[in-house]
Amino acid sequence: MARITAHAEIKAGAAPGRPASHSRLSRILRIAWRALRDWCGDAAYEQYLRSRGARSASAHTLTPAEFYVEQLNRRYSRPNRCC
Amino acid sequence: MRRFFSITAWAGVALLGASALGAIALRRGETLNAIWFVIAALCSYLVAYRLYSAFIAARLLSLDDTRATPSERHDDGCDFVPTNKWVLFGHHFAAIAGPGPLVGPTLAAQFGYLPGTLWLIAGAAFAGCVQDFVILFCSIRRDGKSLGQMAREEVSERGGFIAQLAVLAIMVILLAVVALVIVNALKSSPWATFTLAMTIPIAILLGLYLRFVRPGRVLEASIMGVALVLFSVVAGQWVANSHSWSHLFTLSGIALTFAIIIYAFSASALPVWLLLAPRDYLSAFIKAGAIFSLAAGILFVRPQVLMPPFTRFIDGTGPVFSGKIFPFCFITIACGAISGFHSLISSGTTPKMILREGHARLIGYGAMLLESFVGVMAMVAACAMTPGVYFAINSPASIVGATADAAATTISGWGFPLSAQTMNDLARSVGEQTLLNRAGGAPSLAVGMAQIFSNTIGGAHLLSIWYHFAIMFEALFILTVLDAGTRVGRFMVQELGGRIWKPFGRRGWMPGILMSSAVIVGLWGYFLYQGVIDPLGGINLLWPIFGISNQLLAAVALVVATTILLKMGRTRLIWVTLVPMASLVTITMTASYAKIFDPSPRIGLLANANALAAQIAAGTIPAAKLGETHRLIFNQRLDAVVTAVLALMILVLIVEAIAQWYSILRRSREPILHESPYIATRWAEDFSGAAHGDD
Numbered sequence: 058m059a060r061i062t063a064h065a066e067i068k069a070g071a072a073p074g075r076p077a078s079h080s081r082l083s084r085i086l087r088i089a090w091r092a093l094r095d096w097c098g099d100a101a102y103e104q105y106l107r108s109r110g111a112r113s114a115s116a117h118t119l120t121p122a123e124f125y126v127e128q129l130n131r132r133y134s135r136p137n138r139c140c
Numbered sequence: 141m142r143r144f145f146s147i148t149a150w151a152g153v154a155l156l157g158a159s160a161l162g163a164i165a166l167r168r169g170e171t172l173n174a175i176w177f178v179i180a181a182l183c184s185y186l187v188a189y190r191l192y193s194a195f196i197a198a199r200l201l202s203l204d205d206t207r208a209t210p211s212e213r214h215d216d217g218c219d220f221v222p223t224n225k226w227v228l229f230g231h232h233f234a235a236i237a238g239p240g241p242l243v244g245p246t247l248a249a250q251f252g253y254l255p256g257t258l259w260l261i262a263g264a265a266f267a268g269c270v271q272d273f274v275i276l277f278c279s280i281r282r283d284g285k286s287l288g289q290m291a292r293e294e295v296s297e298r299g300g301f302i303a304q305l306a307v308l309a310i311m312v313i314l315l316a317v318v319a320l321v322i323v324n325a326l327k328s329s330p331w332a333t334f335t336l337a338m339t340i341p342i343a344i345l346l347g348l349y350l351r352f353v354r355p356g357r358v359l360e361a362s363i364m365g366v367a368l369v370l371f372s373v374v375a376g377q378w379v380a381n382s383h384s385w386s387h388l389f390t391l392s393g394i395a396l397t398f399a400i401i402i403y404a405f406s407a408s409a410l411p412v413w414l415l416l417a418p419r420d421y422l423s424a425f426i427k428a429g430a431i432f433s434l435a436a437g438i439l440f441v442r443p444q445v446l447m448p449p450f451t452r453f454i455d456g457t458g459p460v461f462s463g464k465i466f467p468f469c470f471i472t473i474a475c476g477a478i479s480g481f482h483s484l485i486s487s488g489t490t491p492k493m494i495l496r497e498g499h500a501r502l503i504g505y506g507a508m509l510l511e512s513f514v515g516v517m518a519m520v521a522a523c524a525m526t527p528g529v530y531f532a533i534n535s536p537a538s539i540v541g542a543t544a545d546a547a548a549t550t551i552s553g554w555g556f557p558l559s560a561q562t563m564n565d566l567a568r569s570v571g572e573q574t575l576l577n578r579a580g581g582a583p584s585l586a587v588g589m590a591q592i593f594s595n596t597i598g599g600a601h602l603l604s605i606w607y608h609f610a611i612m613f614e615a616l617f618i619l620t621v622l623d624a625g626t627r628v629g630r631f632m633v634q635e636l637g638g639r640i641w642k643p644f645g646r647r648g649w650m651p652g653i654l655m656s657s658a659v660i661v662g663l664w665g666y667f668l669y670q671g672v673i674d675p676l677g678g679i680n681l682l683w684p685i686f687g688i689s690n691q692l693l694a695a696v697a698l699v700v701a702t703t704i705l706l707k708m709g710r711t712r713l714i715w716v717t718l719v720p721m722a723s724l725v726t727i728t729m730t731a732s733y734a735k736i737f738d739p740s741p742r743i744g745l746l747a748n749a750n751a752l753a754a755q756i757a758a759g760t761i762p763a764a765k766l767g768e769t770h771r772l773i774f775n776q777r778l779d780a781v782v783t784a785v786l787a788l789m790i791l792v793l794i795v796e797a798i799a800q801w802y803s804i805l806r807r808s809r810e811p812i813l814h815e816s817p818y819i820a821t822r823w824a825e826d827f828s829g830a831a832h833g834d835d
Contacts, residue, residue: 092224092226094359096230096231097362097421098356098358099356099357099359108221110216122355125351125355125356125413129417133412134647135488136307136628137488138235138621139235139237140238140474140621
């Protein structure tokens with residue numbers, strides 16, 4: 058269920074616990090800000106903490122610094138920038 | 141009623157697009173506003189996306205949103221990350237959009253604006269987007285497997301090995317040609333060289349900040365980095381005006397070649413967080429900003445297109461690169477219409493992050509349409525400058541002469557009026573000593589962009605700042621392709637070497653890292669060096685080989701896609717991938733044959749080598765130039781062999797695939813499809829769509 062909520066947040070770009078009466082503009086700005094953070098990788102660690110892999114009991118949860126290096130090593134070991 | 145309005149609206153879009161295409165195609169002798177290009181492209185893309193991609197999604201691929209994607213099944217927060225479709229669209233676009241769609245159309249503008257523009261639009265809609273979309277779908281259905289793995293499983297073991305070798309070979313040629321574009325842009329330009337050099341300490345500073353001060357805080361670090369880079373663009377002017385500093389940063393082509401080789405070796409061997417990744421962050425932000433600014437600038441300025449629809453160079457005698465309109469226009473445009481390299485991204489990171497199958501349409505097909513639009517904008521920027529200026533910047537000294545007077549006389553003789561004063565004034569206004577003989581496309585694109593930007597903000601006195609901003613933007617993300625590509629190439633060399641000697645394949649073994657980095661840098665560095673010393677400017681030599689290899693990789697991707705679709709029983713609709721595949725094979729094989737065997741020394745590599753050998757035999761080469769000429773002969777023959785080997789490898793793969801197709805169609809063998817088994821998504825309750833405003 059928690060995963061579904063997280064998924065719903067991904068889709069809607071809404072922060073949990075905020076009143077629904079926020080203005081349309083602030084909601085759009087919040088969604089844009091979240092999308093920008095997701096796009097550039099700023100929110101990658103938060104996403105990792107929400108992931109099933111990090112939340113499984115057997116897994117060692119990486120620190121922000123460990124996660125950052127681990128993620129970069131993976132990303133730049135396969136083609137990720139094109140011609 | 142709603143349906144009626146929908147049909148009417150789409151018919152209107154189609155009609156508007158057809159009118160704009162008609163205006164572009166049928167104008168003769170009158171000036172044409174760039175806005176027609178934007179309307180024609182956008183309307184064509186909308187119609188292609190609405191109709192053709194929907195047809196492919198529903199009828200050919202039968203996308204299934206109830207099926208769990210790899211990101212749901214393997215969600216580990218590192219590789220497999222469920223991602224919002226618009227965010228993933230941004231990721232995918234940032235990954236596929238490189239220098240190709242900017243440089244290719246700029247070079248192809250030598251044929252006139254029409255052939256390149258039509259191929260950019262039609263090629264993307266019917267070939268490039270189809271390739272990206274279908275390969276993304278195939279990889280999603282196979283847990284995010286790579287193109288090589290899919291070729292091995294679905295075509296043959298040998299097919300997979302050929303695909304792997306082809307990727308490595310293409311990577312080597314790609315890195316050499318993009319490095320050559322940078323060398324030609326920075327040659328004898330202290331301002332541009334200083335700006336680009338400054339991005340190295342800035343990236344290292346960011347790398348240390350992101351590693352030790354605020355791990356992973358990419359946004360704040362990138363904002364600081366972008367501010368520093370923009371400051372270095374302005375500071376470059378002070379460097380150029382200082383006698384001692386400008387001397388330090390005025391480098392020849394050879395010196396720049398070695399500087400770039402040393403840089404790429406370092407970026408490949410150093411920890412990725414120190415230099416490569418922070419530079420990539422900088423590049424991504426500046427790339428996105430510059431592309432959107434260019435689009436906004438074109439809409440705001442609405443420049444007149446001064447290049448004719450066709451030039452006299454469709455006969456193959458062009459000064460920028462030689463070869464007839466068929467097949468060389470298609471080969472030169474490359475990534476703006478279809479790029480084999482995209483299939484590596486579509487079978488790499490993206491399928492591991494996609495939330496549901498239905499998103500593949502927007503991400504696979506839609507992102508490629510946007511890339512094609514970048515190509516159209518580059519074409520507009522190139523064609524909006526005076527044709528004489530365009531040819532003066534992009535032609536080598538051996539054809540137009542090394543001085544402004546000589547270039548003006550030659551180019552005016554071709555029917556494109558140009559005065560020496562125009563070139564001198566233009567160079568002065570952009571803060572350069574000269575803009576002559578800057579083959580490669582980057583400087584002419586920078587001039588076009590700077591003219592558009594300065595007409596939007598700042599006027600003529602900011603032209604030099606905008607020019608160097610554009611050069612920095614191009615060089616920065618070309619360097620990102622270079623260092624990221626060198627690192628990936630290093631892993632490929634280690635993997636291949638590990639088959640012969642196990643320790644070499646270990647990724648953490650330092651001697652292996654250094655040796656493999658040296659091998660990959662040495663390979664592309666050699667091609668770069670031969671491009672720099674080439675009397676015709678190198679682009680004439682290397683860009684067509686790059687285009688051929690890139691399009692051949694696209695043919696490989698479409699062979700794999702066709703095989704998978706046949707195994708899925710989609711025989712009646714197989715033309716969707718078969719027709720673009722057959723077209724690409726025809727184009728690339730014709731181009732390969734011409735590059736190797738054409739009797740004209742300016743086109744055929746062997747003819748050029750033989751002509752030089754004949755000159756040596758006749759004693760017309762001065763003794764001092766004998767060594768250089770022997771090297772040129774060797775290089776031409778080497779390039780002919782490389783082109784032939786690439787073409788042969790792909791032919792072998794095609795023959796293997798045709799044998800497979802025959803047995804599937806004859807039903808002599810039960811087709812084995814290596815798809816992951818169906819697992820229903822756990823997010824099924826979200827699929828009503830209404831809850832999240834999906835699609």
